[in-house]
Amino acid sequence: MGKIIVLLFGSFLVYCTLDFPDWGDPGSPASTHVSPYYIEQTLEDTSVPNIVTAVLADYRGYDTMFETIVIFTAVAACFLLLRKIKSDEPETRMYRHIPTGTTFRIKKGGRYPRESVDFERIDLQWVPYGVVIKTTCRLIIPFIQIFALYVIAHGHHSPGGGFQGGVILGASVIVYAISSNLRSSLNRFGERIAVLLCTLGVFLYAATGGLCLLLGANYLDYSALAPIFGVDPVTARSHGILMVEIGVGMAVMAAMISLYYNLSSGGKFDEGL
Amino acid sequence: MPDLVVIITAKLNYWVYIVLMMVGLYAMIAKNNLVKKVVGMNILQTAIILFFISIGTKHNATIPIIQHAHGLETHAVQAVNYANPLPHVLMLTAIVVAVATLGVALALIIRLHRQYHTLEEDEILAQLEED
Numbered sequence: 001m002g003k004i005i006v007l008l009f010g011s012f013l014v015y016c017t018l019d020f021p022d023w024g025d026p027g028s029p030a031s032t033h034v035s036p037y038y039i040e041q042t043l044e045d046t047s048v049p050n051i052v053t054a055v056l057a058d059y060r061g062y063d064t065m066f067e068t069i070v071i072f073t074a075v076a077a078c079f080l081l082l083r084k085i086k087s088d089e090p091e092t093r094m095y096r097h098i099p100t101g102t103t104f105r106i107k108k109g110g111r112y113p114r115e116s117v118d119f120e121r122i123d124l125q126w127v128p129y130g131v132v133i134k135t136t137c138r139l140i141i142p143f144i145q146i147f148a149l150y151v152i153a154h155g156h157h158s159p160g161g162g163f164q165g166g167v168i169l170g171a172s173v174i175v176y177a178i179s180s181n182l183r184s185s186l187n188r189f190g191e192r193i194a195v196l197l198c199t200l201g202v203f204l205y206a207a208t209g210g211l212c213l214l215l216g217a218n219y220l221d222y223s224a225l226a227p228i229f230g231v232d233p234v235t236a237r238s239h240g241i242l243m244v245e246i247g248v249g250m251a252v253m254a255a256m257i258s259l260y261y262n263l264s265s266g267g268k269f270d271e272g273l
Numbered sequence: 274m275p276d277l278v279v280i281i282t283a284k285l286n287y288w289v290y291i292v293l294m295m296v297g298l299y300a301m302i303a304k305n306n307l308v309k310k311v312v313g314m315n316i317l318q319t320a321i322i323l324f325f326i327s328i329g330t331k332h333n334a335t336i337p338i339i340q341h342a343h344g345l346e347t348h349a350v351q352a353v354n355y356a357n358p359l360p361h362v363l364m365l366t367a368i369v370v371a372v373a374t375l376g377v378a379l380a381l382i383i384r385l386h387r388q389y390h391t392l393e394e395d396e397i398l399a400q401l402e403e404d
Contacts, residue, residue, distance in 0.1 A: 002303030010295040014288055022283035024332040026353045031331060035359045036352035039337065043350065049340035051358040052365070060362060067366040074373030081380040157340065163369050252369060259376035266383055 046237040048156045056161065057241040057248075061220040065205050068248055071255045072202050075195070078259055082267030095119045123181055123271045137179035144172040152249045156238060162245035166252025173253075174260050182265055182272040191269060194258040201251025208243045220244075286327045294320035307385065307392045311378045318371045322364045329357035337361070 021028030038055050048054040056064050095104045098118055152165030177185035209220040217224030222240025223233035231239065265272035297320060300313025337358040339350060382392065389397045 002299055005302065006295045006299045009298070010291055013291045013294075017284050017287040017291070018280070020284065020287055021328070023286050023327065024330050024334075025283075026331040026334070028328065030328045030360065031352070031357045035357045038358055039339075039352040039355045040350050043339050049338050051337040051339065051355070052361045055358050055362045056365065064366060067370060070370050071373045074377050077377050078380045081377075081384055158338065159336070161365075163365055167369070167372075255373065259373075263376060263379050263383070266387075 045234065046241065047234045048238045048241060050156055050158065050161075052159075053155050053161050053241060053245070057244045058220075058222065058237060061209070061244070064244070064248065065209070065220070068202050068205055068251050071251060072198055075198055075255045075258045078262045079195070082262045083269075084267045092124065094122045094124050096122050121183065133179050137175050141172050141176055144175070145169060148172065148249075148253075152245060153242075155245055156242065162248030163252055165245075166249035167256060169249065169253040170256030170260075173257050177260065177264070177272075182261070182269070186261070186269060189257060191258070191261060194254045194261065196254075197250050198254035198258060201247045201249070201254065204247030204250065205244050208240060208247070212240070287324070290320045290324045290327070293317075293323070305394050307382050307394060310394075311375065311382065314378070315371065315375060318367070322367060322371075325360040325364050325367075329360035331356055 021030070025031075038051055038059065042048060042051045042054045046054045046058050048058075092108055093106045095106060096102070096119065097104065098120055103122070104119075148165045148168035150165075151160035151168060152162055155161035155165070173185065173189050176188065208222070208225075211228075212221050212224040213219050215224040215227070220240075222237040224236075225240050226233045226236035229236050229239045261269060261272070294317055297313045297315070297317030300316065301310050304310055304313065331353065334354055334356045337355045339355075385397065386392055389400050391397060391400075
């Protein structure tokens with residue numbers, strides 16, 4: 001049944017493609033109405049060489065703002081679906097005695113003296129314990145993060161921007177969580193910081209628009225920011241785009257990390273990949 | 274026969290995306306496992322993203338970044354020399370939203386597995402009818 005539907009629908013779509021514009025046709029409907037204006041006017045309007053960035057954060061700023069809010073909503077939905085604030089029953093736990101290297105399994109309800117520093121908690125099912133993996137990740141994570149910041153900051157002149165750089169930044173923290181374990185990653189980059197940064201990113205975007213409103217222009221009309229930056233209105237638009245991109249980058253980074261924490265630990269924030 | 278070759282070279286990209294989209298659609302409607310359905314949804318999203326990006330291409334056009342482009346010193350910026358930036362913008366946001374929807378879908382699957390201890394759709398439906 002499914003195969004018949006798929007075959008019928010697919011052949012119908014293939015028949016429809018005969019009316020589609022050819023590959024690489026410069027006169028196709030998608031390339032004739034509004035996009036020539038973007039290509040020819042972007043440098044004069046916003047002084048941003050990368051047209052994609054200018055369209056993303058300036059001409060279609062509302063679209064991107066609500067896109068960021070969609071990501072924030074996804075983080076909130078994931079949190080509300082999965083997060084367990086209090087564990088229902090005591091669980092079996094594994095500890096390693098550091099001086100001797102012995103592993104202990106503690107039955108349900110049992111616990112260790114908290115003040116002892118000789119024991120470290122390890123995961124029940126999957127123990128990431130590899131010198132090569134840990135050392136490699138420790139070496140490459142700073143470079144991943146620097147590259148991510150470059151992608152965000154250089155989004156005006158080269159392919160890049162808040163979304164891409166934010167995802168790379170988030171990936172660096174996720175690499176750390178995979179190579180060591182979830183608890184040490186939570187110590188470095190906590191759950192609260194993740195959610196706070198996600199909110200702050202969305203707020204920075206909306207506040208940039210609100211600032212334009214306070215200075216007497218339309219919402220997200222960055223040319224009103226010229227007195228603050230001390231530049232002409234056209235350059236102010238590119239500065240406004242940079243502010244917005246930083247907000248997007250923060251929100252996306254925190255969203256990726258928060259989604260990973262929630263999904264990998266099943267909402268317990270205790271053990272995970 | 275030359276006509277056929279012209280048609281094939283002009284439309285081949287759409288046919289590849291349609292095949293990809295049908296793979297995703299088949300996984301969504303025919304598979305029983307919820308994770309496979311989610312994978313099918315992602316394949317379908319990828320097909321649509323590729324479709325939009327291929328709409329933005331132009332023959333002999335460069336990337337839509339104006340500085341350091343060819344012929345900028347002698348000619349004014351002409352739309353025909355740059356790829357269409359609009360599909361790129363739309364798909365840039367669509368990719369990130371696809372990741373967000375994937376996260377929510379996986380969270381829902383984890384909740385379902387906690388409740389019903391299975392990810393097969395028919396077994397979940399059978400358990401729902403028992404209640």
